[in-house]
Amino acid sequence: MQAHAHNSSQALVIEGLVRRFGALVAVDGVDLSIPAGQRRAVLGANGAGKTTLFNMIAGDLPPSEGRITVFGEDMTKLSPEKRVLKGVRRTYQKSLVFGGLSVRENLYVAVRGATGPRLSIWRSAPAQPDWERVAELAERVQLTRRLDEPASELSHGEQRQLELGMALAHPPRLLLLDEPAAGLSMRVNCPIRVVQVDC
Numbered sequence: 214m215q216a217h218a219h220n221s222s223q224a225l226v227i228e229g230l231v232r233r234f235g236a237l238v239a240v241d242g243v244d245l246s247i248p249a250g251q252r253r254a255v256l257g258a259n260g261a262g263k264t265t266l267f268n269m270i271a272g273d274l275p276p277s278e279g280r281i282t283v284f285g286e287d288m289t290k291l292s293p294e295k296r297v298l299k300g301v302r303r304t305y306q307k308s309l310v311f312g313g314l315s316v317r318e319n320l321y322v323a324v325r326g327a328t329g330p331r332l333s334i335w336r337s338a339p340a341q342p343d344w345e346r347v348a349e350l351a352e353r354v355q356l357t358r359r360l361d362e363p364a365s366e367l368s369h370g371e372q373r374q375l376e377l378g379m380a381l382a383h384p385p386r387l388l389l390l391d392e393p394a395a396g397l398s399m400r401v402n403c404p405i406r407v408v409q410v411d412c
């Protein structure tokens with residue numbers, strides 16, 4: 214049952230979102246509406262609350278107040294895992310890749326992990342791993358020549374590219390990129406509109 218139905222042509226609707234840390238108000242009443250198929254950049258000074266906002270959208274941090282709706286569905290109380298299964302993906306300011314695995318293996322884990330419920334990577338591997346999909350993702354984030362390198366050997370920027378490839382393993386419905394361009398030499402070619410977050 215949905216108490217508040219929203220127009221699902223909106224990829225993301227945020228209403229009255231607040232997050233307090235004790236006396237500090239890190240996010241103070243954010244309202245935001247992003248139509249499906251569009252991109253937005255969130256800008257703000259250090260400490261303005263961008264990461265806190267992302268943490269709440271991804272479910273890594275519960276809001277103090279407010280509501281988050283993705284394609285018409287209220288996500289406010291869902292766990293991060295449930296949100297992932299509903300197509301909400303994120304990257305982190307500091308890349309989260311498996312340093313001891315190769316680029317190919319990292320992408321493979323993402324392809325396997327995104328195909329079903331949590332921990333599905335621990336079930337028996339399919340007879341034919343989807344290496345074609347892995348190659349496609351590597352191409353997309355310009356890491357084809359690095360496929361056999363351990364992720365720990367990649368530059369900071371390349372680790373971001375790998376993390377992006379992992380987030381794209383199964384097409385996200387809503388993709389959140391935290392500081393996506395930091396240390397990146399890869400050419401990014403997409404128009405982005407800006408949402409200002411004030412201190």
Ligand SMILES: Nc1ncnc2c1ncn2[C@@H]1O[C@H](COP(=O)(O)OP(=O)(O)OP(=O)(O)O)[C@@H](O)[C@H]1O
Nearest residue numbers: 234237238239257258259260261262263264265266
């Ligand atoms: N877990 C926490 N406990 C207490 N205070 C926190 C916590 N997380 C963030 N804050 C505070 O909330 C405010 C917003 O932090 P946040 O990391 O969201 O900012 P930001 O805009 O992402 O900044 P930056 O660009 O530096 O990452 C800061 O004052 C920060 O110190």
